[in-house]
Amino acid sequence: MAVGPGFCPTSTELAKLGVRRPPIGATVSGLSSAKAKVEGGELLELPGIAAQSKSAPTLYHFPISLGSQQVRLVLAEKQVAWDGQIVNTGPALENLEPWYAKLNPQLVVPTLVVGTTIVTGAVQIVGFVNEHFPGPELLPSEPEQRDEVLRWIEIQDQFPLRELGYARTKGMVRWFQRWSLRQQRSRLRRLIRKNPELRDIYEAKRAELDGLERGIHHRIGMSELVDEVEVLLDEIEVTLEQREWLAGPNYTLADAMWTAVLSKLEQIGFARSLRSHRRPEVARWYAQLRERPSWDSMIRRLSAWQVLRFYGPSVAKTFLLFWVLKWMIVIGLGWLVAHLRG
Numbered sequence: 001m002a003v004g005p006g007f008c009p010t011s012t013e014l015a016k017l018g019v020r021r022p023p024i025g026a027t028v029s030g031l032s033s034a035k036a037k038v039e040g041g042e043l044l045e046l047p048g049i050a051a052q053s054k055s056a057p058t059l060y061h062f063p064i065s066l067g068s069q070q071v072r073l074v075l076a077e078k079q080v081a082w083d084g085q086i087v088n089t090g091p092a093l094e095n096l097e098p099w100y101a102k103l104n105p106q107l108v109v110p111t112l113v114v115g116t117t118i119v120t121g122a123v124q125i126v127g128f129v130n131e132h133f134p135g136p137e138l139l140p141s142e143p144e145q146r147d148e149v150l151r152w153i154e155i156q157d158q159f160p161l162r163e164l165g166y167a168r169t170k171g172m173v174r175w176f177q178r179w180s181l182r183q184q185r186s187r188l189r190r191l192i193r194k195n196p197e198l199r200d201i202y203e204a205k206r207a208e209l210d211g212l213e214r215g216i217h218h219r220i221g222m223s224e225l226v227d228e229v230e231v232l233l234d235e236i237e238v239t240l241e242q243r244e245w246l247a248g249p250n251y252t253l254a255d256a257m258w259t260a261v262l263s264k265l266e267q268i269g270f271a272r273s274l275r276s277h278r279r280p281e282v283a284r285w286y287a288q289l290r291e292r293p294s295w296d297s298m299i300r301r302l303s304a305w306q307v308l309r310f311y312g313p314s315v316a317k318t319f320l321l322f323w324v325l326k327w328m329i330v331i332g333l334g335w336l337v338a339h340l341r342g
């Protein structure tokens with residue numbers, strides 16, 4: 001079953017549409033391949049969840065994940081009622097669980113389940129939602145405008161924001177992110193042992209983590225990436241001098257996708273780049289995006305309670321284990337020394 005004819009275009013389709021691949025990401029080895037894997041997205045049909053066919057769509061998501069924010073925004077714009085299922089991508093790593101691997105072999109959020117159809121990949125999901133649910137049309141039918149929407153969606157999809165986020169963190173947050181990457185590796189090793197039938201999926205994830213780590217250690221590439229963000233924002237500034245919304249006279253999927261990207265950029269240190277003294281048109285556009293009722297679906301930060309709920313138990317368990325082991329060794333050695341002396 002094909003979803004949204006040509007909505008998430010393949011490279012060939014893009015070439016036909018004259019869409020150029022943005023230079024961003026191409027400078028850092030390993031980053032592009034990780035993105036390319038996600039870019040394809042996937043659509044499967046699983047008879048096992050047919051029971052849901054008449055009910056509201058179920059979104060498997062995490063509050064502050066970029067792709068989840070984008071899908072929630074589009075669901076809000078279309079005024080679609082949906083059920084949510086949180087997949088904790090924090091240290092609990094629920095996205096690596098075998099049940100989720102069967103839903104989303106890329107092991108990432110979001111995933112949308114509608115009846116017997118599973119849609120993965122934020123780009124595919126928003127296209128699917130736009131096409132299959134009532135509400136305002138967010139993808140123009142006029143070919144030139146439609147291509148422009150697709151072009152801006154493609155640009156943000158290629159944007160290595162995750163890597164940039166890793167590269168720009170400092171202090172405790174940086175340490176915590178590196179620690180989480182190590183946790184993911186050891187969890188993947190255990191999962192491969194326990195679920196040999198899912199080996200390919202887990203190995204692919206390991207390869208993706210390798211690429212991510214190589215990318216974030218490639219500091220020169222990362223600083224180039226920061227410059228490229230500025231170049232891209234300049235391109236958006238010039239574009240917005242000619243039009244009210246990113247891809248034309250009306251709000252489209254391109255604006256929805258970029259709302260979440262701008263919000264992430266703001267959080268990872270590009271806030272000044274979005275202000276009116278630097279880029280008046282970008283600032284005007286971002287203000288318009290924030291005024292829309294869909295902005296509330298973004299969830300930009302976790303509440304203290306959510307931080308405790310999502311991160312607390314796994315962090316506590318790991319540190320408790322270290323602490324218990326450390327003291328067992330210290331006490332054991334103490335006992336041995338005392339025993340040998342006596």
Ligand SMILES: N[C@@H](CCC(=O)N[C@@H](CS)C(=O)NCC(=O)O)C(=O)O
Pocket residue numbers: 038064065066067068089095107108109110120121122123157162
């Ligand atoms: N562009 C991707 C984004 C997917 C993605 O990278 N999701 C992140 C959260 S924004 C995730 O699930 N990360 C967990 C992981 O990679 O282990 C999509 O189309 O769905």
